[in-house]
Amino acid sequence: MKLKILLVIACFTLILSFSAHAADLPEFNQPVVVTTCGQSPGALMVKMISQQSNIDCTQKDLLTAQDLKDNEYKTLIITMGTSGKGMGAAGTNMNQEEKRISDLIKTAKELDIKLIGAHVEGMARRVDENDARSIEIVIPDADALLIKNSSNEDGYFTKKSNELDIPVVFFEKNMDMGAAINEFFQIK
């Protein structure tokens, strides 16, 4: 009996953790394209988890505004947090990333593509100025946020979402990310 009660409590906690601000979520549709502001592997993680949930999701780490115009994406996910090695691998830098992402956001707004800002790699991607910069580039224009709890240890994303009135879906573990992403697309 005790086990059952614990199980029910755990389930409720899990559901509440996903839907903390889910009531305010706007409608997001597929297909989805995910890119990264700062070339960290977050976009790869979001793509892999989304595809496991059968969400039509394409990953393009160097997605351009023209790509948005040439395709019929309905939702753009931009992961925040940077990787020096990743930017080296992609042959880019933070200044170029800022320009690319700013152009992307502008074009997404013009094309009425919804934007989700995601921080899914924990505090390891919130250590330096580039990480902070990538967050500041994305957050103000996001229609919603997808945030791992460990990225929000200092309450930064909670504060930002309240300040900017942006709905946010938090998740605890990587394996919970799929259910959290499903919330955006009303997938049960």
Added chain:
Amino acid sequence: MSKQRLNIIKIITMILIVASLIISGKAFLAHRNYKEAVVAGPSVTEVKTLGDYFAPLKGSVADCNIYILDSGKPGGTIFLIGGSHPEEPATNLTAEIFAENAVLKQGKLIIAIRANRSASTVTRPGDAYPQFYNIKTDWGTKKFRMGDRWSNPLDSWPDPEVYVHYPSKQMLAYMDIRNINRTWPGKKDGSITEQICYGFMNVIKEENVDLFIDLHEAELEYPVISTIVAHESGQNIAAMASMMLTDMEFAEPIGIEFSPKSLHGLSHREIGDHSDAVSLLFETPEPFLDRVRGVTDERLLLEGKDPFVMRAGKFGLLYESIDEDGWPIDVRVGRHCSTTLMVSQIWNQTNPGKGVIIENIPKYADVIDNGVGHYFKNPDEAVAEKVFYE
């Protein structure tokens, strides 16, 4: 000062210098010639040496053992190397746990415990490195050579003014011509370190290696830490492994980094580019390597506790957390064991028909519970044919 007194001082000085040379020379020689006994595990079917794959290295200081664990059941081949940088002890200790314990149920596992043997025959006396470290086992204490990041200058001297990497022609720091993780994919007629990589590339090609894993440790001041660095061909495996390990096993997360295309000489870049193998590199935190560390001794090496590194963390100068518990060797080896196992499991799921099933290797929690030494076999109790020396 009288001439006679001056001569006495000169003679005493000379005696002191000669005595120092003899004492230190004997210590250096003992370290260079110290042999670590390894008991080949139940699945080891053959022990070759690097010289079997590249003849000029046969019998040289670079001629490390290559342990082949063949299940006899068709599948893929994983190549695991430790000791690329012998100042990173979790790497050779992990590789040795695999060599002594792994039971292969499918496919083949190849292991090099001391990938750069030359670098394991020298330390950094100027940095106060200990020459040896000792691991407590169930049957006594096992002694290991501490090493350096670079091949022994006795084996590779002099360094060039600028090291020009082959074949990219990228210019790198002069001493990195002795750094095995800057000399991939190697050069047939190059320096000894370039030849070591050339020999390993021959192993990869001749043994049809599918997945290559290079174990490392890093200072907490370095941004590439607690992570899997992946060539493009291994990004999905690395991402899935990092997510699973962070969720299910590790107290502190493990990340993933993409291998830069324009930084040459590193295993995760060159092996993926110059062979059919998927290449990955794992990093664990080693406070001993931090420049801000305090007393540099065997205790710091194995316990990973340092008040100065902790203080640096409080000032936000580190890329990994550290507290009073430090980063003990059991935690670091446990992370490498679990990461290797998780990567192999994901490899098996994503590459049907090329599976490599490895059993009897402890996971992260097991190593922490039992200690690293628990997994080392007693060479005195093993049959002579099963004992090999590193």
